[in-house]
Amino acid sequence: MHIPDGLIAPQAYLAAAAIAVPCWAYAVKRVSSALDERAIPRLAVLTALAFVLSTIMLPLPGGTSAHLYGMGLLVLVFGLWPAFLAFSLVLALQALLLGAGGITALPVNALTMGLAGGAVVVGARSLLGANTAAWATVFPVWLGVVVAATGLALVLGAQPLLGSDTDGQPLFFPFGPAVTLPVIVLPHMVIGLLEGILTWMVLGVLQARRAAA
Amino acid sequence: MRDRAILLCWLSAVVVITFVHEPRALGGLLLIALVAQGGSAPKIALRALVAVALVNLTVSIAFIVSAWLSGSDWMTFVLRLNLRVFLLALLTFWMIRHVDLARAAAPWPSLQFLIVLALGQIRTFTSLLADYRMAFSSRSPTRPPLRTRFGSAGRQASAMLDKAERQSEELNQGMRARGFFDREFPQ
Numbered sequence: 001m002h003i004p005d006g007l008i009a010p011q012a013y014l015a016a017a018a019i020a021v022p023c024w025a026y027a028v029k030r031v032s033s034a035l036d037e038r039a040i041p042r043l044a045v046l047t048a049l050a051f052v053l054s055t056i057m058l059p060l061p062g063g064t065s066a067h068l069y070g071m072g073l074l075v076l077v078f079g080l081w082p083a084f085l086a087f088s089l090v091l092a093l094q095a096l097l098l099g100a101g102g103i104t105a106l107p108v109n110a111l112t113m114g115l116a117g118g119a120v121v122v123g124a125r126s127l128l129g130a131n132t133a134a135w136a137t138v139f140p141v142w143l144g145v146v147v148a149a150t151g152l153a154l155v156l157g158a159q160p161l162l163g164s165d166t167d168g169q170p171l172f173f174p175f176g177p178a179v180t181l182p183v184i185v186l187p188h189m190v191i192g193l194l195e196g197i198l199t200w201m202v203l204g205v206l207q208a209r210r211a212a213a
Numbered sequence: 214m215r216d217r218a219i220l221l222c223w224l225s226a227v228v229v230i231t232f233v234h235e236p237r238a239l240g241g242l243l244l245i246a247l248v249a250q251g252g253s254a255p256k257i258a259l260r261a262l263v264a265v266a267l268v269n270l271t272v273s274i275a276f277i278v279s280a281w282l283s284g285s286d287w288m289t290f291v292l293r294l295n296l297r298v299f300l301l302a303l304l305t306f307w308m309i310r311h312v313d314l315a316r317a318a319a320p321w322p323s324l325q326f327l328i329v330l331a332l333g334q335i336r337t338f339t340s341l342l343a344d345y346r347m348a349f350s351s352r353s354p355t356r357p358p359l360r361t362r363f364g365s366a367g368r369q370a371s372a373m374l375d376k377a378e379r380q381s382e383e384l385n386q387g388m389r390a391r392g393f394f395d396r397e398f399p400q
Contacts, residue, residue: 004264004265004268004298004301004302005227005231005298005301005302005305006230006231006294006297006298006300006301007268007272007294007298008231009231010228010231010232013231040323040326040327040330040388041330041381041384041385041388042381042385043327043331044326044327044330044331044333044334044384045330045331045334045377045380045381045384046377046381047327047331047334047335048331048332048333048334048335048337048338048377049334049338049373049374049377051331051335051338052335052338052339052342052373053370053373055339055342056342056366056369056370056373068366068370073370073374077374089327089331093314093328093331093332093335095305096308096309096312096314097309097314097332098309099260099261099264099302099305099306099309100264102301102305103224103227103305104227104228104231163234165234165289167286167289168285169286169289169290169293170290171234171293173272174272174276174290174294175272175275175276175279179275194363197363198363198366198367198370201364201367201371202367202370202371202374205367205368205371206371206374206375209371209375
């Protein structure tokens, strides 16, 4: 779902950065106050975990596969703010070390996939209370992935409105929401379902291990 | 200092380039960037090309088809998009080649330590994941069914989570034992 550099207008990524920076500052404050001296090692391990989770392949019917998004799992295990911070660090490391995704797209990617997607997972899960059925994990994760994908699709789809030259040619991403919403959101409805099932399986294994320990 | 200066230059260049829309200007900047990289230009250009090829091809082809159907011009946009995205990717791979991220974060010891720790942990987890994958493929002489592959992905993720929780505690104890959290410790 990463957006590379050069497709998003400065008006969009600078506005996203203006929102993301205070969110990152708040997340650092929350994580530091909750974990004190354990904050750095915990965050480092979480970041590494988020990085590696995103390399786990979700098998799809037909022999293909997609990357695990990982945010739902991180949020349900570690909470919204540590997961958001770790996920943002992963995006930064991917952009600065591997050239994957873009640095200008980092605030947009972090806000949609990390914060909005994560907050929806937490919100939907807390609305379901103590329900331990499989769908009570699968549904919030699915919803989080779909909301994140919708956010990215809307940001990309807004680009034609943010700039065109004198001949009416687009300056950045050329297609509006009528194209981006179905193209991005529909596949993520399937990916989100698989990710939800996988998250439920992983949490089940973890709980069983902890109960046995 | 040098790493931070390069990082800052790269970041400024990326922002400035997103304000440039004229294909000839973007082409000129691309040419300058390629010449400035000297002998390493072909290698870096190839990496950048591979990184952007999928997105650029998809968007370009879709735009050409839609412009062809509506009878409008497509050349200016396709040139603008491809030159800009390729130029930005080229500069990013040049920056990656010349910047040590941990050294660039030297004025902020906590951030520097976080980066070093995270990179070390990424290597540990990546190697563990590779072991799991090789073990899974060695146990599967033929391509396993979807259910089995899905189960394997789930077990890989839970093993990573388990390992992360233990690793975090071990790191914390290791840092405490070496006095990292003591105020007088020279960070």
